[in-house]
Amino acid sequence: MSSHWIRVSERILTQLKDLEKTKKRDRLELVKSIHFVLRALEMSMLGWKQWVNSPDIMVKFTKQDLENMNQRMTDFALSFIEYDIEMTQLGVKKGLKAEKKVKKKREKKPRSSYVA
Numbered sequence: 001m002s003s004h005w006i007r008v009s010e011r012i013l014t015q016l017k018d019l020e021k022t023k024k025r026d027r028l029e030l031v032k033s034i035h036f037v038l039r040a041l042e043m044s045m046l047g048w049k050q051w052v053n054s055p056d057i058m059v060k061f062t063k064q065d066l067e068n069m070n071q072r073m074t075d076f077a078l079s080f081i082e083y084d085i086e087m088t089q090l091g092v093k094k095g096l097k098a099e100k101k102v103k104k105k106r107e108k109k110p111r112s113s114y115v116a
Contacts, residue, residue: 005047012040046071 019033051057061069 009092012043016040 019036022029022033025033067082072091
């Protein structure tokens with residue numbers, strides 16, 4: 001399974017690098033690229049969660065390995081969340097608002113009783 005994961009991840013890396021090299025992209029191509037990037041991150045995150053949730057896997061790493069993983073993940077998360085806040089603020093300036101859930105009022109139907 002791990003060798004398959006590595007091959008798939010290497011293919012994704014190649015695609016990401018190819019997307020990055022593409023010049024003169026229109027808005028739709030940029031949105032498509034962002035979507036691909038997010039899907040790649042999602043796949044990777046799911047893999048990490050599987051590892052972290054498996055004591056049989058995590059016990060094989062040394063404390064130093066785990067400290068290194070933790071530091072890199074923390075640095076990545078801080079950077080990503082800071083960027084998320086920045087882009088959310090930009091979106092707010094552009095007039096985007098969080099979607100409000102519309103509460104649908106249920107129509108009260110008269111209950112009828114049947115007597116047999």
